[in-house]
Amino acid sequence: MNVPLLDLKAQYDQILPKIRIEIDKVLESHRYILGPQVKEFEEDMQKYCEVRHAVGCASGTDALVLALKALQIQEDDEVITTTFTFFATAGAISRVGAKPIFVDIKPDTFNIDPKQIENAITPKTKAIIVVHLFGQPAEMDTIMEIAQKNKLKVIEDNAQGIGAKFNGKVAGSIGDIGTLSFFPSKNLGAMGDAGMCLTNSDELAARLIQLRVHGENPQYFHKWVGLNSRLDTIQASVLKVKLPYLESWSDARRKNAQYYFSKLNDVSQIKTPFIHEKATSIYNQFTLLAEDRDELLKYLRNKNIGCAVYYPKPLHIQECFSKLGYKKGDLPIAEEISQKVISIPIYSEITKEQQDYVIENIKEYYSN
Numbered sequence: 001m002n003v004p005l006l007d008l009k010a011q012y013d014q015i016l017p018k019i020r021i022e023i024d025k026v027l028e029s030h031r032y033i034l035g036p037q038v039k040e041f042e043e044d045m046q047k048y049c050e051v052r053h054a055v056g057c058a059s060g061t062d063a064l065v066l067a068l069k070a071l072q073i074q075e076d077d078e079v080i081t082t083t084f085t086f087f088a089t090a091g092a093i094s095r096v097g098a099k100p101i102f103v104d105i106k107p108d109t110f111n112i113d114p115k116q117i118e119n120a121i122t123p124k125t126k127a128i129i130v131v132h133l134f135g136q137p138a139e140m141d142t143i144m145e146i147a148q149k150n151k152l153k154v155i156e157d158n159a160q161g162i163g164a165k166f167n168g169k170v171a172g173s174i175g176d177i178g179t180l181s182f183f184p185s186k187n188l189g190a191m192g193d194a195g196m197c198l199t200n201s202d203e204l205a206a207r208l209i210q211l212r213v214h215g216e217n218p219q220y221f222h223k224w225v226g227l228n229s230r231l232d233t234i235q236a237s238v239l240k241v242k243l244p245y246l247e248s249w250s251d252a253r254r255k256n257a258q259y260y261f262s263k264l265n266d267v268s269q270i271k272t273p274f275i276h277e278k279a280t281s282i283y284n285q286f287t288l289l290a291e292d293r294d295e296l297l298k299y300l301r302n303k304n305i306g307c308a309v310y311y312p313k314p315l316h317i318q319e320c321f322s323k324l325g326y327k328k329g330d331l332p333i334a335e336e337i338s339q340k341v342i343s344i345p346i347y348s349e350i351t352k353e354q355q356d357y358v359i360e361n362i363k364e365y366y367s368n
Contacts, residue, residue, distance in 0.1 A: 008185075015245065038230075049172055052202070055205060105334050111130075117143065132156065134160055136161070136281040158178050164280055166278055176201065190238055250283075260359070286345075296362070316334075
């Protein structure tokens, strides 16, 4: 049997005829940049994410850069973020000239530890980037209290958590700006790169709209140095077709997660994901803590089971950030977890037979 980590073909088989129709409309109109489908999709996302404004852009990484620029984060400012995340979170901070301040994570959810945030605040701190890792929101109630008390801006890096909720609030709608990625492997994925910023602030939305077109307004007049970062019209048309399916896909992922919980909780060598009582996860990944992780990874791949390590090396000890002065041992929880995490297939179209094959092989590995 073959069980990929993600099967996009299975997803697109249902909806490809509808997508072709919408792409053809773009081709017929020749409005390839900021065509009407972009605005339509932005309006759909405003409703889905329960925000006043949704501003499409070229990628999830650009969304982070645009958010930092809109909040006027600049050289010598400090931005606190988690060390256990995809590189773009910290890369965006560096790209605007600011300094990433890395803090450790909670050992259960793998999300940023609010207590560590508070300890890292200095007079130079201007913002916090919170990551909703693997589709589970961080503890936004506590984080927002810390931010408000210290007059800090909050960006929610929600690249992995579209549709997730914390305490009934949609992830990405709670801080000053939320950012989304529509990379093809995401729960709501485009057929290429695409991203979005979410905000309830009219002022920030206006800045984001201006910043995504080189900071110009009106044309050829530039108040800021922005980006060339517009959501492609064809990608918007694809995403517009897919959005109505997202809730059912997320529900299917949650059901698949429950099946894994029921079948894997008795395997003493692994630990299944912990979900905070206030959180609703969308399971962008289903990530285990596993003994002999690297050997398990090899074993599963030899059995044609897709699996991956997110992430093998925390950001504070990446070579490109060596000048920041961090060393091994500074953020021990993330360092330890990075050596144990392994993500297994959780996509909505996976069959019970495929899940059983994954489960059987995990059990077989440890029984041997």
